[in-house]
Ligand SMILES: Cc1cc2nc3c(=O)[nH]c(=O)nc-3n(C[C@H](O)[C@H](O)[C@H](O)COP(=O)(O)O)c2cc1C
């Protein structure tokens with residue numbers, strides 16, 4: 001069942017109980033917020049802990065700079081997203097649903113609130129809105145919970161994980177697939193992508209699972225010029241050589257991340273692009289953990305200096321797993337893949353720029 005093409009209807013919710021988690025498991029649905037975590041596993045963990053007091057946190061923060069799919073979905077299918085949240089609330093016996101929507105995503109927020117206004121009084125009564133601050137880490141699950149609890153959108157140490165407190169944090173696209181599954185009985189077979197960078201028609205598309213990156217690019221009108229590489233999965237994703245990426249089928253195992261497919265044209269300097277993104281990620285650290293705050297800054301600075309390549313590789317490995325949240329891990333995976341794919345450009349960065357200056 002397609003998410004974006006369908007009509008957004010207000011219809012009675014299907015009858016669902018605890019057994020729905022088995023359907024979820026069979027469907028193989030994995031989270032669409034970035035980590036591709038199996039949805040049924042998380043629901044089971046929350047169900048075991050809920051005493052009728054679970055909380056459903058609908059993650060529509062969409063802090064990834066190039067991602068547009070979550071806000072597009074909330075604008076196009078607000079009832080479908082709400083259905084997913086209400087189904088989760090029923091199955092997990094929740095007393096509260098929080099719509100955590102990016103502070104700057106006004107159209108998405110208005111769409112969700114507009115749809116909510118048509119719901120019954122008991123349904124409306126358990127839903128509240130929280131405006132996610134426009135920071136990269138504000139969308140991390142513990143940051144979202146921290147914001148709802150104390151007004152601070154910074155990640156917290158784990159355990160306890162949100163599920164251990166009977167809190168389900170779920171991305172809006174995942175919830176829309178949950179609703180589609182409950183209504184149609186069909187396993188989710190599509191994924192939302194944001195086509196970004198050097199593609200003719202940047203924007204959000206929905207493709208069947210298994211579609212290759214090349215086929216998805218064709219839907220976006222193809223690359224504007226010869227592509228050098230593709231960033232698959234956004235800033236926490238990985239760089240791939242263009243020809244290799246073109247053949248990649250977008251399956252659950254492919255590491256789709258948050259669904260951003262960023263095309264880097266051959267005319268751009270990959271090292272400068274990577275360094276700029278690393279500077280951004282370093283600045284977005286919540287500055288609570290030394291290895292993340294100091295490590296990412298050092299990595300960003302060292303990025304544009306080819307002499308530092310060996311050290312860069314070592315440091316990138318060292319920051320992984322050293323923070324309270326996965327922010328440094330995501331940045332390290334991004335950088336490690338860049339060093340591999342752009343090895344030549346990293347090695348000869350100064351020389352390449354001298355040639356460009358002369359030309
Ligand atoms: C630094 C950071 C930022 C994140 N930002 C978002 C976000 O903006 N939206 C989102 O849905 N998930 C985001 N996540 C993933 C969430 O932590 C969480 O895994 C997700 O919301 C769970 O939903 P899902 O299982 O449906 O994907 C982020 C994670 C990290 C580490």
Ligand code: SF4
Pocket residue numbers: 137154155156284285286287288289290292293322323324325326327328
């Ligand atoms: S790892 Fe980084 S972003 Fe995550 S809590 Fe620590 S300092 Fe903040």
